[in-house]
Amino acid sequence: MKNRLANIFPDTSFIYKVFYFFVFATILVLPFHKIFASFPLTFAGMAGVIALLFSGGVKSGNRNPEMLLWCLIFFAFLPGFFIANDQSLAWKDVSGKLYLFATPLLFFFLKPPDEKLFRRMLRLFVFSCLVFILVSISIAIYNFLMHGVSHFFYKELVRFTTMHPSYIGMYINFAIVITGIDFFRNNSKLEKKQRIFYLIALAIMFVYLLILTAKTAILIGGISLIWMFVYWGKKQGKFKLAITYLILALVLLSAIALSNKDIRTRVGMLFNYNEVNYDNSVLSRQYQWLSAWQLINDSNWQGVGADVSTDKLVEYYAKNNFQKGVDERYNTHNQYLQLVVDGGWPALLMFCIALAALLHVAYWSRRYMLFFFLLILSISILTECMFETLSGILFFALFGPLLIWEKPSKKA
Template sequence: MTKINWEYWQNLALVMAVITLPMPKYNLNTQAIILMIMVWLFSGDLFNKLKRIKIKKYQFLSISIWLFMFVIGLLYSDNLEIGFKNIIKAMPLLVIPLVCFSEDMSVKKVEYLLKWFCTSVICCALFSLTKATYFTYMNFGNYFYNYNLATLLNAHTTYYSLFCVGAILFFLYQILFNKNKIIYWLWMFFLLAFLYLLSSRMSVFSLGAGTFTLLYIKFGVRSLFSVLPISLVIVGALFSPNFQKREIGNSQFGTTTPTISSRILHWKAVVNAVKSDNVIIGGGSGTNKTHVYKSYEEYGFRKGAFHKYNAHNQFLEHFIYFGLMAFLVWSFCFWIWSKSLFKNQHPMLFSLMVVTICSMLTESILERQRGIVFFALFISLALSMKTKENEVYD
């Protein structure tokens, strides 16, 4: 009887998870994650897997803790149906770390996964540009712009911009730390052009932060000379035609973007809502957020009330669910991450973590599957990867 090569199937499941993440159909990524946990359950020695997880139990907990918080939050929730939906949605926060922390995640293996992720991001971007060209040729409208372009991938600009930033930083990492190949430059500039078409403001800031992170790890204090050029590029991008067109809502599809003042008003309304509800433990994982939408009305943020906007800030989003307890949990997470990554960090994964945290400042990343999987997968890889001192930098 032929023995099943479980390691092969586990690696294949991981590759499928990263490849399907940028793809238009959500169910493909869900199926890949289901395959990943099924292979994990039936392969290898469960005792040894749990032993590996125990070695990095705090790192594992720093990711999966949010699923446990949703389970606990169900105990004091008014709407159990919403609570169970949130628990199911957050399952990748447990499943993905289970697999990553129980496997042998070498630098070579992680970079192999990153290459597949970047390949998928590029292929999907080419696919959307092909569709946009066809629709423009058929006079269906201008799809080479912001949300209209992301719609062709069944994605929000926030998430696909996040994927593009991750891929750009991977190519920059290859150029700085490994091999300076022309193909890396070509794909990096292609994705920069695609990112410009998406016109996501936070993606520009997060890309600048991620770029500086790579430069600092590579050049140390000398990287401070890059602060001014990076800042000028960011300002130049924000005042470029595509970004300005979005600022004033001057597009064929009426796309608009929030101003700084409206976003601050948005966040004030969220804080006010939680303070009036239960500032210590929040509304629970099953909250219907009616108190938040009511607060939007009180603050004159009628658009947010009408469309039932989320907090557009991941830390405030968890504040709605769990109150001040959420900030205590986030403090634990940041402490674990900084302690783990500053000691023995991989430049690419460290920059991805910086990018993810930056994105969380203006978006509720963990409210949709793409954001949850991206967060769980790459933070897990960053914390579970085994590296020897100076292995990455030589």
């Protein structure tokens, strides 16, 4: 066991090898199950604490002070706790977000991994996402062949897991960013077969996003696709050719989308929605955001507390005749609005300051993976409360601090 760990995690003490083993396990499991992923991440935290106590980790700390900016994201949820009347109930909400504080704080003191190990962790996540896609498509094909039922869209496509399509789409978009940046950085060193593998992997992930039809994920994927072609065109001095390839890629992906009835229907919801079809998430968001905005204004932007925010939202859903919101007890499906509903303007201000500071650090240090990761976060939480679910908390708590470990790039 010890020798195997030494081969995978070289140049680290045994307890650090155990720490990285559980980090690897978390990365591998994360796309498949939100609950299971919490166990290896917790064990990684325990191993990390032991490493600090017995391997001199504290002495080698203070290498990435910006790591502590992630702790500010956790503090943004505390106003909702402090203004709550029932703080024991509010604590249940806040305690679930402790990963957002504990992980970056631990990573701040631990010795960063070397470049090779850092790349392995990111590539493992891409591998895990590709395996998820393979399993998902295989199950959909089986259901179609054996039962004659098409499950090649949205929730039906990921019904075998506990994950919501929006989160799967977010994970895959991050895997696309990792793969794209990795490809551009190492393009001159890659053999022809390796380049083909990268391009096939990217194509599979982009097509899966279309089939998944999580609309925000498709938007982020489109932004990533445009950036990749523009970046390649500028770097190679072939900007016009890059734009041509981009147009061809968009035409091809559009043709794939239009050829599938389920995809056409869901994309059509962006432009044609009505007051009857409650399955339309575009319409649902309209009612949720309207109700949240009314509640925020009536509370004078002071927040209502994390203990009663859902109850208050349900009251406003009822006033606006949004029965599904009442039955399902929806949150705001917008993290920015949810912060204000729970903790008022101080919560939103704290969150935005932390996010803006992280974006500033990522951009000026040329940590491009971190920068795009933060963009994915910023856009994804416009239509989902990603920090209100374990799927989002674990994803951001792990990869945010992890990407700060990336060495600043010297090249644009």
